[in-house]
Amino acid sequence: MPLERSQVEHIASLARIGLTEEEIEMFGEQLSQILEQFEVLNELDTSGVTPTGHAGGLQTVMRDDLAEDSLDSEDVLKNAPRREGEFFRVNAVLEE
């Protein structure tokens, strides 16, 4: 079932990615084709099968709660697009 235009726009808004008109059309078609490929999974009886999130088989790893040096704040801010003193500068988050 091909994705509707409104669905493509909804996905893009969830992903916070702006799309042009042409992209909405292109991704709609391509994502529909890819989703069609996924239908093969419906052949597979997965009832009662435990999902695998991780193939490594590791359990939750704990470490001792020891204080360690972290990155220097100058280093952390080195790649900041905008900074103000010791802070990342961002657009207003709260509305008036």
Next chain:
Amino acid sequence: MADLNWLSIQEAHAQLTSRQISSVELTQACLDRIDAVEDRVQSFLTLTPETALSQAAVADRMLGAGEGGPLTGVPVQIKDVICTEGVPTTCASRMLENFVPVYNATAVERLMGQGAVMLGKGNMDEFAMGSSCENSAFHLTRNPWDLDRVPGGSSGGAAASVAAGEAIYALGSDTGGSVRQPAALCGVVGLKPTYGLVSRYGLIAFASSLDQIGPVGRSVMDCALALNAIAGHDPRDATSVRREPTDYTATLGQDIKGMRLGVPEEYFVDGMDSGARKAVEEAVSTLEGLGASVRPVSLPTTRYALACYYIIAPSECSANLARYDGVKYGYSYQDTNDMWEAMEKTREYGFGPEVTRRVMLGTYALSSGYYDAYYLKAQRARTLIRQDFDRVFQDVDALVTPTSPVTAFKIGEKTGDPVQMYLIDVCTLPVNIAGLPGLSVPCGFSDGLPVGMQFIGPHFSEETLLRTARAYEAATEWSSARPEI
């Protein structure tokens, strides 16, 4: 001092420790080769010749003092998804075009601790998403065997640099075949280690349950030597596994008499290149001639692996790439005061089409109402795929398959059709789904283009894979073939 750039790690190490050559000479030979062919191959995104020469000088002092290890003074290319302190790490994306890491990935730190020499950073598909290097935001990389063709991907730069004699070896990363497939298409050896064997600290995340750093070399021995250096537990990666250190070169040279090898029919897919099929079939006969006991096996869940992978990998990608919001690092759209608009434009302009496609796909698969049908279903399929491997590994020590159903294809040939591009990884991605090790070794040519054979084994069976691949390599001439460029 002709052709030092073509030495293997092993040969280079012997000549360096006997002081027949210096690391500066070896490094200069690689830089000269880069000067001569890089305008055509374009395997590098960033070249660091001055750093390389100063690292070589340090290595020479180490070697002079009798210090160091097999990688000391040997030039390497590092894929641009692996963080290198003070050297741009772009992931071949506009998003990280100006990003300069403030720390090294653990794998890099371990190489540098041995006195490695970094030539520069390798081209790749953007954020390691792709199978041809054509998704790099900056430039193409060309296959040294035919400059009109792709080197494979996503670690196309790694494979091309090693095949072209620019680097002695390289580090790539493999999420669904990104080390093995380009190694196959460029006629070199590529190893994807067991999930958890090599630390992912400093490897920029694509799909965290699948990603693994792996070496590319011109010989099996070189991959074993590089693996020796980068494997091992790292407290900074909670998924890295505690194991006794292993010398992966120890079993090389042992014969493979009685080795039980399974050939899964499902990996010889419809539409497979006929020359590649013939090469792999002949390679299987060679393995039999070396004393391996070869039997057909079946992995019926193989047909579900592609769908399973293209749900799980994009889902994890959509979560991982949510961090690129234009605030802490990376590209940032500034021409607005609106937070959401800034974020949307940052991601619209920062990501290329394939990355956007996968972020959208993953967002959809994880979204309310579709999570069970896609993501959860794929995770259950993942269990069945893993169990399928567990079952065959009760009867065989390793599997032998083609690495790729196709040889290097023409630049532009598959860019218009994402599904066709995804199908290329059909033989490699089941390995990541199950967290297994996989190794691609050259096994012949089809119409003048390299063909790769893949060995797959149970978790932590790297020794078996390396030993089997080495026995095959020693019995054939394929790995010594060089492209004419």
